[in-house]
Amino acid sequence: MDNEEMEPHPSRVARVFAVLEAFTPARPTLALSELARRASLPLTTTHRLVAELHRAGALERQADGRYRVGLRLWEIASLAPRGVPLREAALPFLEDLYEVTHENAQLGVREGHEVLYIERITGRHAVGVLTRVGGRFPLHASGIGLVLLAHAPEHVQREVLEGRLRRFTDYTVTDPRRLERILAQVRRDGVAISDRQVTDDAMSVAAPVTDGRGTVIAAMSVVATAGPNVAVRLAPVVRAAARGTSRALSAQRK
Amino acid sequence: MDNEEMEPHPSRVARVFAVLEAFTPARPTLALSELARRASLPLTTTHRLVAELHRAGALERQADGRYRVGLRLWEIASLAPRGVPLREAALPFLEDLYEVTHENAQLGVREGHEVLYIERITGRHAVGVLTRVGGRFPLHASGIGLVLLAHAPEHVQREVLEGRLRRFTDYTVTDPRRLERILAQVRRDGVAISDRQVTDDAMSVAAPVTDGRGTVIAAMSVVATAGPNVAVRLAPVVRAAARGTSRALSAQRK
DNA sequence: ATGGTCCCTTCCGCTCAGCGGAAGGACGAT
DNA sequence: ATCGTCCTTCCGCTGAGCGGAAGGGACCAT
Numbered sequence: 001m002d003n004e005e006m007e008p009h010p011s012r013v014a015r016v017f018a019v020l021e022a023f024t025p026a027r028p029t030l031a032l033s034e035l036a037r038r039a040s041l042p043l044t045t046t047h048r049l050v051a052e053l054h055r056a057g058a059l060e061r062q063a064d065g066r067y068r069v070g071l072r073l074w075e076i077a078s079l080a081p082r083g084v085p086l087r088e089a090a091l092p093f094l095e096d097l098y099e100v101t102h103e104n105a106q107l108g109v110r111e112g113h114e115v116l117y118i119e120r121i122t123g124r125h126a127v128g129v130l131t132r133v134g135g136r137f138p139l140h141a142s143g144i145g146l147v148l149l150a151h152a153p154e155h156v157q158r159e160v161l162e163g164r165l166r167r168f169t170d171y172t173v174t175d176p177r178r179l180e181r182i183l184a185q186v187r188r189d190g191v192a193i194s195d196r197q198v199t200d201d202a203m204s205v206a207a208p209v210t211d212g213r214g215t216v217i218a219a220m221s222v223v224a225t226a227g228p229n230v231a232v233r234l235a236p237v238v239r240a241a242a243r244g245t246s247r248a249l250s251a252q253r254k
Numbered sequence: 255m256d257n258e259e260m261e262p263h264p265s266r267v268a269r270v271f272a273v274l275e276a277f278t279p280a281r282p283t284l285a286l287s288e289l290a291r292r293a294s295l296p297l298t299t300t301h302r303l304v305a306e307l308h309r310a311g312a313l314e315r316q317a318d319g320r321y322r323v324g325l326r327l328w329e330i331a332s333l334a335p336r337g338v339p340l341r342e343a344a345l346p347f348l349e350d351l352y353e354v355t356h357e358n359a360q361l362g363v364r365e366g367h368e369v370l371y372i373e374r375i376t377g378r379h380a381v382g383v384l385t386r387v388g389g390r391f392p393l394h395a396s397g398i399g400l401v402l403l404a405h406a407p408e409h410v411q412r413e414v415l416e417g418r419l420r421r422f423t424d425y426t427v428t429d430p431r432r433l434e435r436i437l438a439q440v441r442r443d444g445v446a447i448s449d450r451q452v453t454d455d456a457m458s459v460a461a462p463v464t465d466g467r468g469t470v471i472a473a474m475s476v477v478a479t480a481g482p483n484v485a486v487r488l489a490p491v492v493r494a495a496a497r498g499t500s501r502a503l504s505a506q507r508k
Numbered sequence: 509a510t511g512g513t514c515c516c517t518t519c520c521g522c523t524c525a526g527c528g529g530a531a532g533g534a535c536g537a538t
Numbered sequence: 539a540t541c542g543t544c545c546t547t548c549c550g551c552t553g554a555g556c557g558g559a560a561g562g563g564a565c566c567a568t
Contacts, residue, residue, distance in 0.1 A: 012554095012555080042556080042557055042558085043557090044556075044557050044558075044559095045555085045556065045557060048555075048556085048557095049555095
């Protein structure tokens with residue numbers, strides 16, 4: 001009786017997310033048929049699903065008929081644990097960093113084997129911004145990534161070290177043994193420096209953000225495009241800000 | 255045949271959102287049974303639904319078994335039209351405002367009959383912050399609200415003017431005719447001033463943010479807790495920032 | 509005109525995913 | 539020991555969701 005293949009379990013909820021995940025930073029607006037293609041769902045099904053999502057406010061429809069993620073969803077999602085609450089606690093310190101350095105200041109958390117950028121403060125004349133809020137980046141190259149990796153659970157570190165370490169510039173560390181030594185140093189110093197490991201013209205200094213119990217839950221960084229002495233100049237500032245943030249956060253959770 | 259009442263249409267998608275909307279800024283973490291109660295769904299159904307949402311990453315489960323909105327959802331939602339894109343464009347200008355005034359600077363859009371706050375920059379010593387990012391507030395009292403209302407479609411203005419104008423302080427404008435005159439003035443001046451209309455000790459100056467075609471899509475404000483002359487001092491700054499933002503935004507949409 | 513290709517939308521009968529009552533287990537308070 | 543509260547699993551019934559088919563633009567070519 002079982003003709004063809006047997007599809008596993010295309011549950012309703014999974015399909016809803018297949019649709020929502022079709023949207024990416026690169027293609028934030030999609031037509032119905034594109035949506036169906038990307039979610040690999042029959043057009044008819046997508047049509048019905050999308051109509052329901054639209055009614056619920058999770059999707060918005062623009063004048064030309066294309067769809068975008070709706071503000072309603074954004075509103076709900078801003079309740080995510082490390083979303084707004086962490087952001088709000090850390091923002092004043094990012095501002096301090098920005099005000100002192102007038103360089104890009106960022107805040108990120110670890111999601112699996114990547115950094116997820118939660119917040120960024122940019123000058124009006126932002127230069128070569130690679131990252132964006134809501135964007136992701138590998139753990140082994142950026143300053144924030146190194147801090148988060150250095151303090152990640154042991155198995156995560158192992159997986160990353162054993163995995164492919166993608167090269168971005170001549171300075172990117174792709175040797176697992178060297179990366180391991182760097183991570184140890186980051187734990188010792190409390191600060192990570194990424195010197196042209198992401199792009200040829202940028203350097204960043206990052207420091208951990210901890211919760212009340214000392215667990216590292218995020219990292220902040222300042223990215224500069226000037227010479228190497230910038231790192232030295234910024235380190236104490238970053239460290240101070242990170243310490244301050246830790247205190248602020250531990251104060252928050254009554 | 256049709257016994258009892260006939261339930262309307264408890265579609266799957268609608269239920270998913272009933273669950274997600276059970277989370278509010280006031281109660282960002284919920285136990286399963288609370289979730290079921292708030293979504294008014296049978297416990298069993300909620301259990302299954304929540305399990306699926308958890309698998310999809312839309313909900314996270316903390317150590318104590320309670321649920322929170324997941325980062326995965328936040329990531330998707332940051333693609334919302336007036337979410338990150340507008341934020342990113344406006345943030346440098348909010349920073350300028352903050353740097354000049356060291357008062358709270360905010361960015362909001364209109365959602366129905368309310369302001370939805372998209373972004374806020376706060377000093378470390380934030381005083382009496384009523385609003386939060388992702389939070390809502392009526393249109394008729396705050397500076398941002400007045401700007402957005404003044405430039406809202408005619409029918410929205412009518413509905414708000416005919417509706418109940420909630421009083422927050424002795425200065426809150428609750429007379430529709432007076433509010434109408436104020437809105438006209440806001441359109442003429444290009445700036446709205448809310449003088450103790452929200453709380454007794456705060457005043458804000460707000461200006462519209464327009465897209466490339468001149469349509470008002472958001473508003474920025476500075477809130478101060480000092481005397482009335484602050485308004486006069488800040489108005490040109492706000493106006494300049496708003497003009498700058500408009501330009502930045504129109505440049506963005508190629 | 510005519511045919512082609514691309515979208516989007518509506519219709520409709522089949523079927524299996526989801527439903528929710530019932531029952532059971534884990535914890536804590538009285 | 540007895541209750542209350544919370545979470546989880548089981549299982550047979552059924553209507554919500556499914557998706558193929560068909561229809562309706564809009565926009566090209568030829």
